[in-house]
Amino acid sequence: MENDGERVATQTMEKAGAENRRNVAISARSLVKTFGTGEFAVHALKDVDIDIRENEFFTLLGPSGCGKTTLLRMIAGFELPTSGIIQLDGQDITALPPHKRPVNTVFQSYALFPHMTVAENIGFGLKMLGRSGGDIDKRVKRMLALVQLEAMANRRTDQLSGGQQQRVALARALAPEPKVLLLDEPLAALDLKLRKNMQIELKSLQAETGITFVFVTHDQEEALTMSDRIAVMRAGEILQIGAPTDIYERPTHRFVADFIGDINILEGSVVSSEGRTAQVRLKDGAVIEARVPEGVDGSGDVALAIRPEAARLAGPDETAALSGTLENVVYFGAASYLHLRLGSGEEFVLRHSGALDAYDLSTGSVLGIALQPGRARVLE
Amino acid sequence: MSGAQLSAAHAEAGRRARNARLGLLGPAVLIILLISILPLGITVVYSFLTPGTYGGVTWEFSTAAYVQFLFEEDIFDGTLAFNPAYLQIFLRSIGLAFGAMIGTLILGFPTAYFIATKPRQQRTFWLFLITLPFWTNILIRTYAMLLIIRDEGFINLTLMNLRIINHPLSILYTDTAVFIGLIYTYLPFMVLPLYASLEKLDFRLVEAGYDLYASRWKVLSHVIAPLAKPGIIAGCVLVFIPGLGAYITPELLGGGKKLMIGNMIAIQFGSSRNWPFGSAAALILMALVVIVLLVYARAAGREAKAHG
Ligand SMILES: Nc1ncnc2c1ncn2[C@@H]1O[C@H](COP(=O)(O)OP(=O)(O)O)[C@@H](O)[C@H]1O
C-alpha cells in the first residue's frame, strides 16, 4: 500500500521507455516564433522541443493564446519558424511549402470549399495529387462510409449541419492518407452532446487509420479522455509532456497541476529529504511526506500539490495530517466535496466518498484531514 | 351592406390603388421613354431612310443602310458585291475589346488580389490610387498616353538611352497603340469588381487548398478563380462593352487610321453624311452588346442558382 504510487510511476516509465523506441513522426527542435519586432514583438513560441511518435494521438493542451495554433501551423507549413527545425520521418521539412508536406489539417472553421459538393471536397486532395478519376471515386466512397455521410455525397456543403460539416472536413483531410493529421480545436464549435460523440468517433478513427493525430484543445477533460500523450503549454512554452495519467497524477509544474483538474496547492519548505521523498513543513506547522518528481529541485521553499481525491476526513481514531475549519459542503451523491480553511489561511478541498454521519458538518467545525500516502507532490 | 355593394367597394378600392401605383410609376416611365426609348426609336427609323445630300435624312424608306454594311453596289451596273470593309472594322473592334478585356484581367487580377490581401486600413489608399485617373478628363489622359508612346516619347527615349534599341518603336497609330490605350483606360473597371469579389474571399479556403496539395497555380484555378467568378464576369462585361464602343482612344492613338466601330459611326454622321448607315451601324453594335449581356445574364443566373 505504501508504495502504490511509486510502483505505478515505475511501470509508466517502463512503458514510456518502450514507446520511446517507436518511430518518431514529427520532431521539432528549438522552435522559436516571434511575430512582429521591437516593442510590438509577440513571442508565440519560445524554444519548443517536441517528439510526436508514429500512430499516436498527441494533444497540445493549454489556455487560449499559448501558441498551440502557431505550433500546428508550423507543422502544416503555413508559418516559417523564426528559428529552429522541424523534421518529418527524419527529414527536414522546415522550409517545405504546405502542398509538399504529407500532412493535412482539419481547420477549426472547417474551411470547406463552398463551390464544390461534399464528394468533390473529399476528393480535392487526391485530385491535386494527380490520382486517376477511378481511384478518387473509390477512395471518396470509402471516406464517405467512414464518416457515415454516404447519402450526402452530392449535397452542397452549406446544406449540412455543423456536425456533418465537421465530418466532411475530417474525411477531406484523411482522404489523401497523410502521415500526420493536424486538428485545431475541431470540436470547439459543436454542442456538448455532439462533441462527446465526436470525441469517441475521432478516437476510433485514429485507431482505425493508424495515422498520427496532433490534436489541439484548451479543454483538459477532452485532452485526458482522448490522448495517448499530452503536451501542456503555457505562454509559448511546453511545460510537461506525458500520458494523461502522468499529467494528472504526477504533474511536475504548478501550472500543469492547476490547469488539469481540481488540486490543492499549499506553500511550504523542505525540512529533510531522502532520495525522491521529502518532508515538507507547511505554513501552519504540519509536516507532510511528499514525492519530488524527476527534474524538480526538492529543497527550500516549495509548493505542495494534493488532489481532492487523495484526501479524506480522518476517522475518530486516526491521527490527522492536517486540520481545518469547515466552510462548505458540496454533495455529489457518490462523494462530497468539503471546503476547509487551514490554519495558514489556505483553502483545502477534499473529496470524501464514505459516510459522513460520524462527523460534525456544521460550518466552523474543526475537522481532521487524512492523506493517501505518496499522493502529495512537490512542484516546480 | 349587401354582397354586391361590398364587391363594388372592393373594385373601387382596387382601381384607386392601381391608379396610385401608375401615378407613382409615371415619372420613371417618362424618363425611360425620353432617355432610352425615344432616341432608340429615332435611330431605328433613321436607319430605314435615305441619306440627305447635306446630312440628315430624306423620308423615303430604304434598307440600303443594312445592305451597305456587307455589300457594295457597283456604280455602273448596280449589282451587289461583297464588301468586307465594315465587317472588318467590327471584327477588329471585337478583337481589340476582347484583347483589352483579357489584358485588363491579367493585369487587374494580381492588382486586386494585392489590394484585397493588404491590411484593411491600407486598402482604402490603394483603391484611391486605382480610382485616381477618374479625376482627370479621359481626353487629357489619352493625350498623355500619346505623349508617352510616340516615337520621341518617354518609352522610346528610355529604351534608346539604355541602348536596348537603336530606332524608335513605331507604336503610335497602330492597333498596338489602341490596345495599350484601351487597357489603360479600362483597367479600373476590371480591378474594382475583382476587388469586391476577392475582398469577400475567405483566405482560410486558400490555406485549405495549399494544405491539400494544390500548388499556387492550382489554388488560383481551383479555389480562388471559381470563388471570384462573379467579379471576373462583371469586370469582363464592364471592360468589353465600353471597349467595343470606344471612340476617343482609337481616334487619338489610332490616328483615325485604325478605326473602331465608334469612329466609323461618328464619320457617318460627320464627313460621310450618311445618317441612315450610321444609325444602322449603331443598331448592329447594340445588338452585339445585347448578345454579350444575355450571355452574362445566363452565366450570372447559373451562378445564382448554384449558390441558391
Ligand atoms: N499572425 C500573427 N501576428 C501576430 N501575432 C500573432 C499571430 N498569430 C498568433 N499571434 C499571437 O501569438 C500568440 C499565440 O497565438 P496562437 O498560436 O493562436 O494561440 P492558441 O492557438 O494557443 O490560442 C498569441 O499571443 C497571438 O496573439
Ligand SMILES: [Mg+2]
Ligand atoms: Mg488557436
